[in-house]
Amino acid sequence: MDLGTTYLGLKLKNPIVPSASPLSRSLDSIRRLEDAGAAAVVMYSLFEEQVALESYQLDHYLSYFTEAFAEALTWYPTMADYQLGPEIYLNAIRQAKEAVGIPIIGSLNGVSLGGWIDYAREIQQAGADALELNPYRVHTDPAEEPARVEEGLLEVVRAVCAHVTIPVAVKLSPYYSALAHLAKRLVQAGANGLVLFNRFYQPDLDLEELEVVPNLVLSTSQELRLPLRWVAILYGRLPVDLAITTGVHTYEDVLKGMMAGARVTMMASELLANGVYRISDILRDVARWLEEHEYQSLMQARGSMSQQNVAEPAAFERANYMKVLQSWKFDPTGVLLR
Secondary structure (H helix, E strand, O other): OOOOOOOOOOOOOOOEOOOOHHHHHHHHHHHHHHHHOOOOOOOOOEHHOOOOHHHHHHHHHHHOOOOHHHHHOOOOOOOOOOOOOOHHHHHHHHHHHHHHHOOOOEEEEEOOOOHHHHHHHHHHHHHOOOOEOOOOOOOOOOOOOOHHHHHHHHHHHOOOHHHHOOOOOEEEEOOOOOOOHHHHHHHHHEEEEEEOOOOOOOEEEOOOOOEOOOOOOOOOOHHHHHHHHHOOOOOOOOOEEEEEOOOOOOHHHHHHHHHHHHOOOEHHHHHHHHHHHHHHHHHHHHHHHHOOOOOHHHHHHOOOOOOOOOHHHHHHHHHHHHHHHHHEEEEOOOOOOO
């Protein structure tokens, strides 16, 4: 069975791509992902503010005692002698490119426009085959207009695409007011791919310590429905590669994503919970299902369940909402029958 696909101009042996996660923080783990059958790997994200914080802290401690007495000026090397900035991340990309034969996709989460541009160029120079922009930001200012929020993202994409030659994908959140229109503008700005959707981790409240605490909850297959819906809606309407992330756990999830119109399905939670060799199990089951249903290749199935190709296109819009609500039945006493 031919499970091959293409994504961001890269020829891939199958559609399973581990998304940005701790799985790519070690070279051994990346090798295991390749051995398990991963078609490509998205590196863990480089965060601009983390690089800035490390540089600030080092500068603080290097200069803390320099005014104590004259000899203190020579205690430590100058800042220029230290490996600052994204060097650890860039070295990880270089080492991965040398160690494995599958594409390596960089992941960047910037803050400033200059940071987005500079780090994108450095990731390209390190040898990344493509770049995923991860604009993880929660807009909390009531005075900030939606149009300005979107324009800020578009400005970043235009700038990065103008300064690198490798393909660029944008990992979106689902919280924009007119997602289809924004997707169109991102393609016009130069994006080669759209990754749906970024999964914002929600904080929790500690009632005993009265603190806001980070809380990591792995995804489930139930969360696939939102990106599945939007990939199906956007498929065929825009000249862009679509990737599904969030909620991909089983071979059924992979097949649904491809039939909706995705070129790849990205996963992390399933691999973190059950091990990287789940990839080989899922690929085997995808091939088995395709053979049983008399497909010649995975690409033959791609887009077959998109909004353009299903018998009831309205099911992806308002009609589905109405049908679901009307499907609930109660007996005369108010007990739910379904």
